[in-house]
Amino acid sequence: MDETPGAGRAPLACLVTGATGYIGGRLVPDLLDAGHRVRCLARSPERLRDHPWADRVEIVRGDVTDEAGTTAALRGIDVAYYLVHSLNGGARFEESDRRAARTFAQAAHAAGVRRIVYLGGLVPADKPARELSPHLRSRAEVGEIFLRSPVPSTVLRAAVVIGSGSASFEMLRYLTERLPVMVTPSWVGTRVQPISVRDVLGYLVASARMPAETNRSFDIGGPDILTYEEMMRRYAEVAGLPPRLILRVPMLTPRLSSLWIGLVTPVPRALARPLAESLRHEVVCKEHDIALHVPDGPGHPLGFEESLRLALQRVREANVATRWSNASLPGAPSDPLPTDPSWAGGSLYTDHRSRDTAAGPPELWRIIEGIGGENGWYSAPLAWAVRGWLDRLAGGAGIRRGRRDAARLRVGDSLDFWRVEEIEPGRLLRLRAEMRLPGLAWLEMYADPRPRSGGSCYRQRALFHPRGFLGHLYWWSVSPFHAVVFGGMARNITRAAERLADQPEPEPEPAETSAPPEGGGAGLP
Incomplete structure (x- = not known):
């Protein structure tokens, strides 16, 4: 799924929103490696200065809710990546997401952008929108806004992303590592199709060169379909932990679940609640049409256990101290980034x-x-x-x-x-x-x-x-x-x-002297 730089195709000008976030911060270097030119739109550009690629990209200050500023940032751009969400934006986050997506789509059309690429959430096909969690419902609505816009769009829909720093993965990590015996809500029996962050990034990069007439959504996921309970058990096995004892309690509501997650893990409750609510729904890919445009490479998409090993590799190589001590720069998408939240990356x-x-x-x-x-x-x-x-x-x-x-x-x-x-x-x-x-x-x-x-x-x-x-x-x-x-x-x-x-400085030893050679002093005839 990787693009090869210099493969006879002209580089594209790409705008990345959400470059300070989990996916955006990992997408930028992959786009650069594919030979593209990159501009980042960020409300706080100073948060990007520690990245190794900061001097290779253009960084502009702005907000996707500001149409004039967004239009200016999109001027001269071929492909615009929309990677922002109001996940913890309070009670009106759905309206915030809706307004921001419409503003961005209008600005992209005005600036002559050729394609919008959006990473959303995998939603159950058999559920009406009113039955979805607010988080999933908002993700789906944003995708529809882009698909109805005049700009051809690629909407990628993923469930749980496996990689250090991903909120859903961090919740899995902390729950499994901290609790040998777990009393869990019924949603641990819900089926999920997780995907490695490496595969997500591969699809995002390749989406820049989708055919001009393509305007649709694609389900993306790994080869394994698991319950959340199975994911916790497999995590324990890969991480070398004893088997976990998991007891389901059906009366735990999403609100109680988020309080419980907030008590056991450092994941903020504002994030834990929408994640817990979303896990009530089965999120399994209904198609794999993305392979028509982005053929699966050898070994891809990665299986769940291999994705886990890559996510935990930096820890196993004993380089965790570097990650927390000086915000060292990652060598792979599954490695931590300086801009990852403080609660990501496991306990330290x-x-x-x-x-x-x-x-x-x-x-x-x-x-x-x-x-x-x-x-x-x-x-x-x-x-x-x-x-x-x-x-x-x-x-x-x-x-x-x-x-x-x-x-x-x-x-x-x-x-x-x-x-x-x-x-x-x-x-x-x-x-x-x-x-x-x-x-x-x-x-x-x-x-x-x-x-x-x-x-x-x-x-x-x-x-x-x-x-x-x-x-x-x-x-x-x-x-x-x-x-x-x-x-x-x-x-x-x-x-x-x-x-x-x-201590006093040691006295210098007297210099050795030697008799001059016969016939006079040194250097004299």
Whole structure:
């Protein structure tokens, strides 16, 4: 389903609305890779500045409800992607969606746009609109507005999108990981046809070159039709969690379900309610006509379990710390983005410590780089030793591996029961835990200069990505000891750096002298 750049076809000018959202932020680089020119319309352009493609696109400030501004943004555009929704827009979100879609369609026609591409929701074919949830009803109405407009439109209709950051996937993730035993509403028995975010993006990119006469909707989905309960069970299996016990309770209404989801997960209730209401309806593709225009490539569309593995891959590769620590840039559509909501990407517990010190960054860095092994961990040595013994009993590496070099570290070095994952010499040391844990853990240590006041600032952060209920239980069971272990560590590292800075400079050794060669001084005849 991927377009090949430079395949003999002229690039298209594409406008992407919703580039700060889940799908839009992932679509832009795919359009660029396909050779297209991209303009983004955003109410808050500053939210796009951290993307790696920000300097390759034109970004204009605007709102799809402003016809004049939208018409100006659409001028010179061939294909307009409409990826905005008022999912949590309050009681009048249907009217907001309706008004915005009509404004956008009129502006696209006035600007001479050749095609509108819209990603909507899969709706049951046998249900009248009045019986649909407000969320699904609004999605369907927006699609109809575009199809009735003078601009040829492609309306893609998808159910649950599988990828880190997708609201429906995050709800699945949190419910499954946090609850080994679940009392669930009856909608967990509803059939759903999920689709990988990679396939969604492939269809969106290819839709830019639909034949001019095509003006219709297409159902898109993966090859598997599952109930929400089956998806939770398969998620547990792929994520390596124990089997989940699921008990259905029919009296849980969508409102009660959204309250329950809000209690158990960090997904906002304003999002949880429309999602829970939509899950009352069976959403299964009635056709696969998209393949007439976008032939399925080898292995596509992806199956549910493969989609899950890709969505969880970044976590399994132990790069989660990068995602949360510096908003690193993703390598695949299923990876997290800097603009994803704070509740996306799974749970991450953190312990932050920072201390100013009179020691300079070089002295502080020498202490940081020398940590572990014979130098120890600068706090609660008995606690570290006990943790090492317990790890050995559990079949782990323990704390006896020590260091390769007493003074220098490099990426990949083992360091007691840690592994060096990243080094920025003089500034950052990131360690990944290799002890037996119900999750993934990192320890970061920074030496930041303080040019105005002199000295430096030591920053320390412990991160833990729990796996399942036991992971959450583990964090909360050890967190009372963090003040002693991690607080003492920050305090003692800065003190050691200050002692090092106070040491007098060693006296230079006298330079060796040698007698001049016979016949005179050096260099003289």
